[in-house]
Amino acid sequence: MGAHVSVPMYQRSVGQRYRLLGQRCRGCGRVNFPPAGACMYCGSRDGFDEAQLSGRGKIYTFTEIAPGGAPPEFARQAALTGSYIVAIVELAEGPRVVAQLVDCTFSDLQVGKEVMMVVRRIYVEEGVVRYGYKFRLA
């Protein structure tokens, strides 16, 4: 039993998961990620233009998930690696995203360190491997 994100639902968000596609508000010009119906900054519903994020950002806050704190679909990952790191990353264009940090150890990390997006395996559901963004130290 794990978080249920059907293949069609996942497919609708591959632009975000593989390429960090955001949207630029036609009202205030700021970049939203993930896409929303109203701008998260100014509330405008006047529409958006596609915006490609750079994948660069800084650690805003982070934690290390122990096996006891992992949801069931990540239990195997936690068991294999002992723990994994999750951070909120503030992207260079403004929005924040939550993602795992890879290829680093907890003691390497501090708030403000620069990170870069990578595509990695997220989990498996319905027999389909799901890929998406994670981050590594820049």
Add this chain to the structure above:
Amino acid sequence: MGAGQTPYGDHPTLGIKEMFNAALGDAMQSVDRGVDPREIQAAYVGTLGSGGFQIGQPGALVAGYAGLPPIPVYHLENACASGGFALLAGVTAILSGLYDLVLVAGMEKMTDLSSAAAKYWLGVSGDTEFERLAGLTFAGLFALTAQRYMLDYGMPRETLSRVAVKNHRNGALNPKAHLRRAISLERALAGPPVAHPLNVFDCCPISDGAAVVLLASEERARSLTDAPVFLRGFGSGSDHLALHSRDSVTSLRASRKAAEDAYRMAGVGPGDVAFAEVHDCFTIAEIVAYEDLGFAQPGQGWRLIEEGATTAEGRLPVNLSGGLKAKGHPLGATGVGQAYEVFNQLRGEAQAPERQVRRGGLALTHNIGGIGGTAVVCIYEGGEGW
């Protein structure tokens, strides 16, 4: 004018029907001049439906078991704030004038589930598409809050554990609490890690339980009891479901909005609150709540713990029941169970004299869904002479 609660804990022989029925019986018994259940005009039931065995129409299931049909039954779901929102639905129905006596219930059956299934259900109320797929449950989300809070405001790690020590000490005195034992600071600091910096002792347990309150118009309440408890103000709010879509990760806008509205309606401020039950699903949540409720300035909430201001003997006791941390957190039951605690305290009927609050002043309850996607705040006053 009435309130009841099952003990929270591990109840292998009780399902949601039996727990609801027991809490209803307890609530009816608390009505001083007695009430016929057939006089109840509507029921508002808060539950997430953990386990998924009755996702649709759980209200009808439990009300039917307790002999309440054919009254209307509403099911309200806002995760851990389901009970709080059920309460507000009942309150607004009374205030509308449509009804003068309604039942509000909260309930959750969690211990039937395997550890993996329980973690699944504990995570379904967060943002599934993005947060959950980063490998987070609510422990992880509150850990992200705690980590940033410590950095921004200089709070030592030990302060989190002092919240757990305080609430366990209170819970040890509450006969209806799940974890009825005090713990030392050393033990609280040494728990197995869950999500850095949070360990097991920073997290509420997985509990079964149900709570019921009976709400009436003032006139109706006075016909049924000489010691009603009055709801003086209430408020509620919401926020982006995903924590990363919010301006701040160390303050909950939904809580601030709920508190502002509740204080305004009651015509009071944080300084008028004599004691409070706040949503401490994780230790950091209680500290953030102090600030969102106006008990402390932003960044200063942790100092209330260091000063001992919110212990049972302090100037503003918080979570005398043991809070979610020690009383337990049967998701949907929590918001209603907080009202049960306040009802007893404001009538001088806390089960043990050593946990009875001093007379005078107002009570506040604070109930959030998940990490503040939704929130409810209520302000209560005791009857004449309190």
